[in-house]
Amino acid sequence: MTETASNTSALFTPLEIKSLKLRNRFAMAPMTRAFSPGGVPGTDVAEYYRRRAAGGTSLIITEGTLIPDPAAGPNPRVPHIYGEDSLAGWKGVVDAVHTEGSVIIPQLWHLGVERGDDPQLNPDVTTVSPSGIALDGTPLGKAFTSADLDDLIQHWVDAAANAKSVGFDGVELHGAHGYLLDEFFWATTNVRDDRFGGSLEARTRFPAEVVAAIRSEVGDDFAIVYRYSQWKSGNYDARIAHTPQELERVLTPLVDAGVDVFHPSTRRHWIPEFPELDGVEGQRGLAGWTKTITGLPTITVGSVGLDKEFGSAFGDDAASAITGLDPLLEQFARGEFDIVAVGRALLSDPEWVDKVEHDRLDERVAFSRDHLAALT
Numbered sequence: 306m307t308e309t310a311s312n313t314s315a316l317f318t319p320l321e322i323k324s325l326k327l328r329n330r331f332a333m334a335p336m337t338r339a340f341s342p343g344g345v346p347g348t349d350v351a352e353y354y355r356r357r358a359a360g361g362t363s364l365i366i367t368e369g370t371l372i373p374d375p376a377a378g379p380n381p382r383v384p385h386i387y388g389e390d391s392l393a394g395w396k397g398v399v400d401a402v403h404t405e406g407s408v409i410i411p412q413l414w415h416l417g418v419e420r421g422d423d424p425q426l427n428p429d430v431t432t433v434s435p436s437g438i439a440l441d442g443t444p445l446g447k448a449f450t451s452a453d454l455d456d457l458i459q460h461w462v463d464a465a466a467n468a469k470s471v472g473f474d475g476v477e478l479h480g481a482h483g484y485l486l487d488e489f490f491w492a493t494t495n496v497r498d499d500r501f502g503g504s505l506e507a508r509t510r511f512p513a514e515v516v517a518a519i520r521s522e523v524g525d526d527f528a529i530v531y532r533y534s535q536w537k538s539g540n541y542d543a544r545i546a547h548t549p550q551e552l553e554r555v556l557t558p559l560v561d562a563g564v565d566v567f568h569p570s571t572r573r574h575w576i577p578e579f580p581e582l583d584g585v586e587g588q589r590g591l592a593g594w595t596k597t598i599t600g601l602p603t604i605t606v607g608s609v610g611l612d613k614e615f616g617s618a619f620g621d622d623a624a625s626a627i628t629g630l631d632p633l634l635e636q637f638a639r640g641e642f643d644i645v646a647v648g649r650a651l652l653s654d655p656e657w658v659d660k661v662e663h664d665r666l667d668e669r670v671a672f673s674r675d676h677l678a679a680l681t
């Protein structure tokens with residue numbers, strides 16, 4: 306391990322992006338924990354996030370929290386971002402994180418077809434998605450009508466307004482991993498023949514309209530972060546953009562709609578996105594490409610400090626050993642990202658960021674499956 310406090314210091318510089326005032330470049334990646342019975346995050350959830358803030362993480366991105374559509378998700382232990390009790394719970398979380406000098410944004414989540422056909426939450430409500438097609442290409446639930454889509458935009462807007470009302474510092478839209486907004490992007494799950502289906506631009510249109518509607522609700526200064534991914538749950542080879550030109554066609558409408566920060570989700574942050582290209586372009590990761598194309602700040606993510614990718618976390622061989630941070634530091638020096646999100650390493654070690662800052666890298670706690678079992 307070659308890192309020392311002196312060469313990680315570049316990541317301990319402040320950054321201000323509208324309402325996000327960060328003391329360093331470290332974010333907690335959004336991670337579903339399902340410890341909010343009835344959709345209400347309790348004091349244990351507040352304490353869990355507070356500990357990561359106290360341990361040096363500047364930006365907390367919460368686990369996915371369901372927007373106010375009864376078909377948003379299947380799990381009754383996933384938090385909601387609507388309803389008096391849930392919002393009071395979130396206010397407790399926000400206040401706890403602010404006490405430690407960090408900022409916090411909720412990840413707004415609608416699972417679309419990934420809600421499945423056997424939801425425990427609102428089982429009488431049919432699962433809905435762009436075309437009623439599951440990620441494996443088989444029929445599931447029903448497709449949105451035009452009227453449904455008007456309601457759906459309002460649910461996203463209400464979620465963002467609720468977040469702002471309890472003091473969150475911005476919002477992140479979950480547009481990745483094959484969930485609702487990503488289902489619009491992806492040709493496999495979007496075969497609509499209206500203005501929301503067809504070309505790449507048409508498939509980006511609904512997510513862009515959601516962003517624009519949120520922007521007009523929350524005002525200019527409230528930061529909107531957009532998470533997207535090439536890969537889908539259960540399909541790591543899936544791609545929405547095969548070239549930088551296609552990526553530009555997907556991202557530009559989102560920029561025009563009002564996104565402030567992109568959070569491209571990758572499983573290994575150092576992997577080049579278009580390795581067939583020559584020279585520096587052939588080395589650039591997805592966050593680097595996103596920054597180059599949009600000119601906006603980006604968040605990188607994926608196996609930071611760990612030797613296995615996150616999919617393993619849910620299997621028997623979840624244990625992941627600690628690795629160095631050189632690839633991350635090199636990418637930062639090349640200007641490929643502005644913020645780095647850390648997932649599993651922060652589950653196992655709430656003080657991970659402090660340890661990186663203060664030359665205590667060898668004291669980091671490795672990740673094991675036990676760290677998923679409890680909310681500590």
Ligand SMILES: Cc1cc2nc3c(=O)[nH]c(=O)nc-3n(C[C@H](O)[C@H](O)[C@H](O)COP(=O)(O)O)c2cc1C
Nearest residue numbers: 334335336337368369607608609615618647648649
């Ligand atoms: C337990 C767990 C839950 C997750 N839940 C979410 C989620 O709710 N939303 C999301 O966008 N990503 C989710 N992810 C993916 C993480 O945000 C992150 O991208 C991934 O773990 C890679 O980062 P890491 O290698 O540092 O763990 C989850 C990952 C884990 C391990």
